[in-house]
Every structure is written in structure tokens, then in C-alpha cells.
Amino acid sequence: MSETVVSVRDVNIYQGSNLVLQDVNFNINRGEFVYLVGKTGTGKSSLLKTLYGELPLREGTANVAGFDLKGMNWKKVPFLRRNLGVVFQDFQLLTDRNVHQNLRFVLKATGWTDEKLIEEKINDVLDKVGLKSKGFKMPFEMSGGEQQRVDIARALLNSPKLILADEPTGNLDPETSDEIMQLLFQICKDYGTAIVMATHDFIVINRYPSRMLKTERNRVLDSAVPA
Numbered sequence: 001m002s003e004t005v006v007s008v009r010d011v012n013i014y015q016g017s018n019l020v021l022q023d024v025n026f027n028i029n030r031g032e033f034v035y036l037v038g039k040t041g042t043g044k045s046s047l048l049k050t051l052y053g054e055l056p057l058r059e060g061t062a063n064v065a066g067f068d069l070k071g072m073n074w075k076k077v078p079f080l081r082r083n084l085g086v087v088f089q090d091f092q093l094l095t096d097r098n099v100h101q102n103l104r105f106v107l108k109a110t111g112w113t114d115e116k117l118i119e120e121k122i123n124d125v126l127d128k129v130g131l132k133s134k135g136f137k138m139p140f141e142m143s144g145g146e147q148q149r150v151d152i153a154r155a156l157l158n159s160p161k162l163i164l165a166d167e168p169t170g171n172l173d174p175e176t177s178d179e180i181m182q183l184l185f186q187i188c189k190d191y192g193t194a195i196v197m198a199t200h201d202f203i204v205i206n207r208y209p210s211r212m213l214k215t216e217r218n219r220v221l222d223s224a225v226p227a
């Protein structure tokens, strides 16, 4: 049986007192690639933020990478984050240090102490994203596509079962977007990582079709569930 990485049951998502999404139900299995689409302001980021613990779960139940989100103590959020990879549109790399130091910073911050293992891990993730020889580069010396690869390398550091990506191709030209999509699908296939990717980019979706969750009129519609 396939392993469930995300399970969301009867969830209502709020921003302040506003109900953004109602009665949300879906499961995501290991190795699945799922798009999250929907018009601007319909709740894609709110859903992702709920999954990575930035927006507390108020109603319903959800389990993400083995963590029960209902009533989760905020002190547990860093542990949840260590079991997830999060990729952003604007990369969010530390601009004052090189690629190697960016990755090292995350490992140190998540409890890694053994220098040999740290070196091995950094080389491993840079290799996975095709940047093995670029560790010495500063973010400002890299193209948008290369910076997005570093962001993905960073997401892979703690070998997550799930990557949440918020418009990872939003700042990239079509050719570079294509390369990033190939990399994300490869990661799914090779390591069994589940990926949820919020996007407005229908060129990308048409080229790399997969299951879709769509936010619409306060609901989440699932292409895997017939209407």
C-alpha cells in the first residue's frame, strides 16, 4: 500500500476572522506530484502555510510527514519544518554568503554537528541539483535558474518526504522553468519525495501534466476525485 505523506480531513482555513477555505479533504502519497492552482487570493498560500505550520490549524485534522497539526504546540513547528522542504518563488537565499555556506547554515541550524557528514551532505544535494562545482559562488553571481536549484538543494538537505513549492517557476523564463520542472519530477521519481507545487503557470502544467488541487469559491477541488 502506498504511504500517505499528507492527510487533510474536514479542514477549514482562516486568515484572521475570514474563512478562506472550507471543508478541505485530500491525501497525498509518497512520490506523488500535485499542482495547487486557483485564481489569485483563493487560498493557495494559506493552504501551503497551514501544511508547513505557519498558519495554525483551527478546525479539522491534518497529518503532514507524520506530524499531527491539530493543536500542535508552536515549539514543535521547527521539527515539522525539518521533515519538509519548502521552496519559494524568490529563492530566499542568504545574500551575504556563498552557496556552500547557505547550505551549511541550514544544516547547523537543524542540529547537524559532524563536519564530515555536513560536507558529504552539501556535496550530495549540490550533485542532485546539478551544481556540484558551484558551491563557492555567491547568490548574486548566479542566474535565477541556478538560485532556484540552490533553493531546491536546500529543501533536500534533511531528506524530506514532502516538498512544498510556492510558485518555484514564477521568476524564471520558459526554458529555465522547464529545467526546474524536470528536476522536480526527477526528485519525485528518484527519491519518492511527494511535491506540492502552487503555480499560475499553465504552460508548465500542460507540459508536465499531473494531479491538480484547485482552490475555487472557498473550496479545494481535486482532479483525482471525480466531480
Ligand SMILES: Nc1ncnc2c1ncn2[C@@H]1O[C@H](COP(=O)(O)OP(=O)(O)OP(=O)(O)O)[C@@H](O)[C@H]1O
Binding pocket: 015, 016, 020, 038, 039, 040, 041, 042, 043, 044, 045, 046, 047, 215
Ligand atoms: N496575513 C494575512 N492576513 C489577512 N488576510 C490574509 C493574509 N494573507 C492572505 N490573506 C487573505 O487570504 C485570502 C487568501 O490569500 P492567499 O495568499 O492564500 O491566496 P493565493 O491563492 O495564494 O493568492 P496568490 O495566487 O495571489 O498568491 C486572500 O483574501 C488574502 O487577502
